[in-house]
Amino acid sequence: MIAAAHLSEGYYLTFAAILFCIGAVGLLVRRNVLVMFMCVELMLNAVNVTFVAFSRALNDISGQAIVFFVLVVAAAEVAVGLAIIVAIFRRRRNGATADDIDLLQG
Amino acid sequence: MNSRDLLDLVWLVPLLPLTGAVVLLLVGKRIGDPKAGWLATGAMGLAFVWSLVMLIAMLSLPAAERSHVSTAFTWIGAGTFHVDIGFLADPLSITWILLVTGVGSLIHLYAIGYMHGDERYSRFFAYFNLFATAMLVLVLGSSFLLTFLGWEGVGLCSYLLIGFWFERTRASSASVKAFVTNRVGDFGFMVAMFFIVGALGSLDYSAMAEGAGALSKSTATAIALLLFVACVGKSAQIGLHIWLPDAMEGPTPVSALIHAATMVTAGVYLVCRAHPFFERSGVAMDVVALVGALTALIAGTVALVQPDIKRVLAYSTVSQLGYMFLAAGVGAYSIAVFFVLAHAFYKAALFLGSGTVIHGTEETQDVRRMGGLRKYMPFTAAGFGIAWLTIVGLPPFSGFWAKDGVLAAAFYDHSYVVWAIGLLAALLTGFYMTRETLLVFAGNERFRADALVGADHAEGADAAMVTDHAHTEHDITASPTVDYGMPVAPAHMTHEPHEGTPTMILPVIVLAGLAMIAGLVELPFHGLEFLSKWLEPTFEGAEGAKPTSFLSGFGLSMLAVAIGVTGIVIALRWYRRGLDDPGDDPVDRKLGAAGRLFGHAWYYDEGIAALVGGPIRRGAQWVADVFDQQVIDGGVNGVAKVFGAAGAGMRKVQTGLVRQYALGIVLGMVALLIWALWRAGIG
Amino acid sequence: MIAAAIPRVDWTSIAPVVTLFATAIVIILFISIARGRVRTYEPALFLAVAGLGLTAYFLARQWSAVIDDGPADAMAHMVALDGFSVFVGLIVVIAAVLVLGLSADYLVDRKIESRPEYVVLLLISTAGMLMMAGANDLIVVFVALEVLSIPLYVLAAFDRRRARSLEAGIKYFVLGAFSSAIFLYGIALTYGATGTTSFEGIQSFLATRLLVDEGTLIAGLVLLLVGLAFKVGAVPFHMWTPDVYEGAPSPVTAFMASATKVAGFAALLRVLYTALPAYSADWRQLVFGLAVLTMLGGSIGALLQTDLKRLLAYSSVAHAGYILIGVQAASAAGLRSALVYLFVYAFMTIGSFAVVVALGGRDDLHDIDDLRSLGRRRPVLAALLAFLLLAQAGIPPTAGFIAKLGVFEAAAQAHSYALLIVGVVTSVIAAFFYLKVILTMYAAEDEGETVIATEADSTPVGLAVAIVLAVSVAMTLWIGFLPSVILDFAHDATFLF
């Protein structure tokens, strides 16, 4: 069933690892909350790539099925996350960054 | 009722004064002055009567059987260790209870008058009775432990009575000093008991009698020396003598009863009682003899120059106790006991006499402010005078026989060094007692307000008082060991001196009389050594050396008398007319630097006071304030501080920035990944 | 090529979750229809409690099924039906009921809007937790994690007028999403390493195969652990807890501290105990490290806190550390002790927050200094708080002691002596800050100041809160004195795992 001349899954997985870490680092270094969300999306996409690559390597469909769940979760998260941001920014119109949200500390 | 049944009732002797004490402690205030005193005296008198009954009962037994133990109940029993509350009646203890109750009764009687008007009158007699109880337990105890009970009991009473006038700082300090110094001796007593239990398995005197001889020499020496440490403490021998002079802060009857006649001789009792250990050791005996001799000498030197009437007597007591130990140390226990008896009579007489003098001169104690008092208090002067003649060792008074017996025993024991020292001490005794007697009762009257003040000597006030005041008021070290160097107080008397009440005169006279005739109980003539014979069952096989011939014995006696008389003569020459200037004591002038040394009691006390009040106290303060609070507790709190700092650190890390929290997660992840690398065997 | 038929729907196993969802939907429908016409909040609350009661009934049914037939799975091996799931589910349901009790007046008093929706979100979150309790597949764990978390993000930010609440929401959300991604990556790697996401599949794969190249699996294991450690608030993944606990509305905090933690540990236990027992030697090392750091971090972090909720947050971190001790034991005793701890902890912590709710406080700030002389002003509340804090400190004869005893016993049994020592030592450190609060309530008075009764002092404690408080305290006491019932229950739960 599987064509012999596939590119080894290692390439995809390495790519995914790099993408994942770029996303993670992005979340750490950016201060705009929306960009931070985007970085989370990058990480989720990296995971998706991983699932798909494994799915092919294992010749197992469930890897692809799982990606659907990730998509749904991502969508739900974004909806709620953006709603929270909207609620916050309603109060603070002057474009606050994540660093300005630090009432709670210590 | 046969005599053994009677002896079973020996516990009545301590019980009588105990009853008195309890009654007085509980309802003494209601009994009042002077009934309380009569009650206490009555209890003592009854005890004396009962002691006489005991004596008779004892005498009715054959000599070999004169030892009776009556056991009340088990005191402490655990494991193989067992001690009873039991009373041992034997010639030694009977002798002592007679002494305690007899002299005690007289001094009680004296105190009725002396203490009259004191606000804590009944309590004084309660303590007095309690003291008698403890002393009787001490001598009647059938084991070391029970003796120790009495030993501590008399210490307690001594503490209470020295500090009786607790409002005076000097009194309360002296009482603490007395107790603590005695505790040093008790340390020896306790360790000795541990040794005894280890060696014999029992603290009973009967076990000692059976087992002491079989002990190794070193064990016996250890036990003996440790016991002797206790004796040194209680009997104020050189080294631990410092408390006794201070004890004069107590009322004078206390000085007479406790610090002259009875308690301080407990050490002698203990050495006599524990003689098997000393005998077995040998070395210990030499130590006892030497310490005794040195004490006799050194205390004598200090007594030479003291200006305080009681303090002279105190040092004299120390000196005389030295003689007793000297006797015991050369194996002459009977002589030692004889000396105790004689000393009890004359020293009690002297103290009571001095008490009457103090009483009659509105609390004057400085002999330089007295003089010519025989005119005002003739009976006391007579009693005091007789006692004086006795103590200086003039024949045929008891003092002569006692001192002569001691010196002879030393000489024939070939302990020539201690003999020589004893002889020298006799010279000093002759001098200082004569000095005191003359300054008090003879010569010019210096107590009047118009008498010379001796102002040019006032600045001679030095160290003793200075150190006394340098310390804070409530200080253990602030105790008045010597008053030497104090300027003469201005005369303050508002009335003429007066004689004491009959109850005060009577005991002095009786005691002086006894002092005169007490020699009869032990004359160094064959067949007249009643006391030695009576005590023989106790000291079986341990009798001291005897003169080899009458002539050499007589020669020695004459030598001792001659030496004593020399001292008297010197004192007579200096003090016959009293003092022209109260601030100028010839003995000071003549002795020079040595006088200051003697006067300050060889600076021993001041040295100890300086040590305790100085480096030791600072060291203890450092331990308490710095080491305990900052090192140990600081360590404890330091642990808390470390955690607190860690908590502060965590608060700092928690910046409130969400990115940093995410960084925390990433760093944790990185750490786990690094672990994973290690785990997978990569890198 | 069709692999399997549509699975038979085993209603017993999913009834609790379905009930909760159904209740949530009913409430939503009710809100939509009735809004503006009748009061919606009280009926919503009533419906929710009824739904939770029904859920509890189904859980009880499950229990008897498990007792009768032994553990089983359903829905294509996605759902596990065993003692563990019932036990955890029960804790969660009880916690949800209690939190609803805390919330009832709280939302009204603080004029928080969208109150019926609050109830819905709470129910859905609870449903997610139940899902988690019965999860038998990493994907179910992931989905359940999101189902329980996303409502919580909203709930944390629910008091929209308070900046702190919003801040809690956004922080929780960002970090939650971040850790979910990491967790998901862990699932992916595990999937690659084992070819499946099913617990049984992973377990049997690892049991029958000896992997030579374990890199992917180990990496997956590590990342799974990171994600779950975040949820349970283990150090160093705990940093969100103080901020979120402090900022979120108090009942929500109570819910997060109790039920969420329970669910998180349920997931952790499932993953480690069911899927990865073959690698217990490895994860025990990691959990060991986490436990040590968590106990230390929680108790030390709390030392200097001045806000009561924040202090309780750190205390919950410390508790997570103790539960990790039980996890680390990798034994039946460890599992049981962790379950008992979770059970007990839920009551203690909800009780503590009930006091926080009852105390009120302006702007939901809870400075410990405001508790000054509470012992005089509100003696009963103060006494109960003191009791609950002492229980949290593990002082017998409270349930807290039994819980600690259990995990420490498990550690001793597993020869994890170092954990045992760290555990007992940090208990002492932790005792300090509990005592600090108690001292403030009792010993701080009459230092020259007169006790000023504030307005809040005279406000009576609402009936619902009072009931919650009473139940929590009663349970804490009861388990402390007679722990056999709960111990045996947990024992059966682990036995039927």
Place this chain on the structure above:
Amino acid sequence: MEAVLFFIFAGLALAGALGVVLMANPVHSALCLVGVLISIAVLFLIQDAQLLAAVQVIVYAGAIVVLFLFVIMLLGVDRSESLRDPVRSQRPIAIGAGVISVVALVALGSQRWTTGELASRGVLLPRATNNIKAVANSLFTSFLWPFELTAALLVVAVIGGVVLARRSHLPADEELHALEEDDA
């Protein structure tokens, strides 16, 4: 062929990802994100995940990123971010940690990435129509339970969005007012 496509689109995706992180303006970041998502869709495609590729474009690029852009515009937070990080240690540590993570993950995986059991829950089918069937099959059999549960997620998303974004008619707490004054 696959390798060429992989390198082109993987490279594009990484570049886009860096763009998301490095672009100062959030709008630019969002656009870069679109690039990443589409590149990944291509990567799905070349791995015979046709359905996923399509969904990726429709849902992610189409819906999610648009949502982002919408919010950015709504809130007017499209101002560029200062490139200096006020927390100075953050950036180097983050980058260091990122690098270590990549290295560690790759090192761990590259021993042998895939060790699992093959085809445990249904095999892949090569052609697009078959792929859709296979995925659907899997979702409605093996993954039925989680699939049903995702419904809950969507409900939550709706309710959460409504509750939080709803305009409040009550004033904010004093504290919030104070903060607004500070900002002004």
Place this chain on the structure above:
Amino acid sequence: MLRGYPILTAIVFTPMLGALLILLTPARRPELARAIGFMMSMATLGFAGLMLWDFQTGHGGFQYVELNHWFTALGVNYSVGVDGFSLFMVVATAVLFPLGLLGAAKVDVRVKAYVFWFLLLEGAILGIFLSLDLIEFFVFWEVMLVPMYFLIAGWGSANRKYAATKFFLYTAAGSAFLFAAILTLGFLHQSATGTLTFDYQTLAAWATGGLSESTERWLFLGFMVAFAIKIPLFPFHTWLPDVHTEAPTAGSVVLAGVILKLGAYGVLRFAFGLFPRASVYFAPLFLTLAVIGIIYGSIVAAMQKDAKRVIAYSSVAHMGFIVLGMFSLTILGLVGASFTMVSHPLTTGALFFLIGMLYERRHTRQIDSFGGIWKSAPKLTALFLIATFAGIGLPAFSGFVGEFLSLLGTFAAHRWWAVVATAGVILGAIYMLWMFQRVFTGVPDGDNATMADITGREMLVVVPLLALSLFIGLYPQPVLDRVEPTVRCTIVNFESKAGVALDRLDASDAKGCR
């Protein structure tokens, strides 16, 4: 007569029941709480007296043993029993608490809470003495902290927060190790035999054979940390003076009287019973610490400016004697230590009561601010004087018997330790008498001159203690007879398990032990 009756349970739970009853009383009627408290503690005393009277002499093992399952899932039982070690501690506790309540009649704030905690404390302490299950023991051990903590924190003096926290945390820190050691012991037993139990007797019978020597030593140290802190042994003693200074009078009395004994009791019962080899191995260490404690405590006591601190440090010294006697591992030493444990509550309790009375009259405990009290309050002074001398260890008082036997036992085994410790006798006299001198002698001025003398009620509190001290000082045999069989059992245990001949014992001693 009492066989079959749960007398020990009655003893433990009567005060606890009282505490519950007090919760039901209205706060505005303090006299009710006080009455209930006193009644219940008297009832406890009654039960304890009954037990004492019925206690079978010459029997070293446990009596009136009750065993009930508590929560077997964790191997924990409720099991109580009494033997020579615990007998008199129970009685002492039962005696001190009613007196403490009587002496605390001056407490007038939050009386209800005060009595509640006080009774709870009594129950917990009794529980500690009677527990035969290690976890049960530990439960009571920890429970005890709470009421004591609240008593200090709620009714202490100025620095009470610090003191209460220090007390709680320091003790809890020690208990932490105890807890760890108990659990480890239990599970080592479980892995060896398959049975999970914390039953003291089972574990004691198993431990020596089942534990390696090094394990035994570690566990022993785990136990000893807790006990050493509680005793408190040098250098773990610094909490004691802090707590004593701040605690209310009755708290101090109970603390010095029985709480300190808990540590010593723990050593006798658990450290010795479970780990005989380790006890022998570490004996020199603890002997040394004990001796240091005696000397050090006395020196530091002498330098204190606060009267309560003097007594606190004196307790350090006294507890040193107890530890010394115990670790002599001889019959006499152990009997002496046990006896001191009975005697110390009496004397020190009396001293703390008396200092409390001084404090109530003058609101200070600074030694310097007193002086000449003897004149204004002669009866109080007389009692203080008696207590002082009883504390010093004057023969005829109970302190002497205990100290003497301890030292005697130690001397037989470790001569030089005993000799140095005996030197502590001297120091004891110094600090006590010096304090007495500064407080009571001299001429009183100001408030000291007008100080009221002791009242009848106060006499009722102090006199029994001193009378008891005198009684058992002169007639200690009733106590010794009941303690010694248990001591013999302990020694037999040492000889058979640690393999050393410590004392001259014959086979008959082993009978009736366990």
